[in-house]
Amino acid sequence: MEISKIRILVTRAGEMQGPTIVDLAYVDGIPYAVFEWENKEGSDPFPLYKVRLDPRGLMQLPPSENSNLKYQYRLSVEDPRPFF
Secondary structure, eight states: OOEEEEEEEEEETTEEEEEEEEEEEEETTEEEEEEEEEOOTTSOOEEEEEEEOOGGGEEEOOOOSSOOEEEEEEEEEEOOSOOO
């Protein structure tokens, strides 16, 4: 699974939270913004809370020596994590 960092505008309960940096993971060739991973003993981490992204909204950023941020998403997404 290819994983990199992405900057994305996030809303929560309909309110804009602002730009957030999360993981960008491709699962079966489909890009997802991963907000939280689940780590189970004896297996690889897998995306627990994720949002499917439209590949047309992905914009690759120029390389930077000071950041591992590789992409920006042009649309906002709703934070999929539950409130509790």
